[in-house]
Amino acid sequence: MNSPYSFDHLHLRSPDPEAAAAFYVSAFGASIKARMTPGGRVRVVMDLHGVPVFIEEVPAGTHAPPKPPFLGIEHIGLTVQDMDAAVADLAAKGVALLDGPREARPGVRIAFFAAPDGVQVELIERKG
CATH class of the missing domain: 3.10.180.10 (2,3-Dihydroxybiphenyl 1,2-Dioxygenase, domain 1)
Structure with missing residues (x-):
């Protein structure tokens, strides 16, 4: 079936995007492709084996997700x-x-x- 949709990226949020990106590089062999600061927040752009992943800094005071079993x-x-x-x-x-x-x-x-x-x-x- 021909669909008008295709995968573009996965967007994660972190209080420390550099440390999070380093984890994905170290643990899973991701590669960092770019760093930018849209809206003044750090964003690390990675390639996770063909999946573009953006890891963006969250603003101060951003609430953490609830304790498990919440995932997202x-x-x-x-x-x-x-x-x-x-x-x-x-x-x-x-x-x-x-x-x-x-x-x-x-x-x-x-x-x-x-x-x-x-x-x-x-x-x-x-x-x-």
Whole structure:
């Protein structure tokens, strides 16, 4: 079946993204591809064997996740070729739009949708 969706990235949040990235490099052989500071927060971009992983610094005072058995991730990112068509498709399926679509930076539009168990799915349309 031909689908308009494909995997884009995994986005993790950490009070110390450098230490977290070092763990993934050491434990699993990830490679660091870039470091940046969007919004003034450190973001380490890694390649975890073909899976792009962003580890971004959380603001001071950010609450830690609840104690187990709670597990989770920040969001799952999926690439789409046509944001408007994807948003309409998900709306027709009853998927709740949480934010967007909006331009994250020139040539990049994003939107966030609710998924089960509090997970968020980000759609990303990259043009140019």
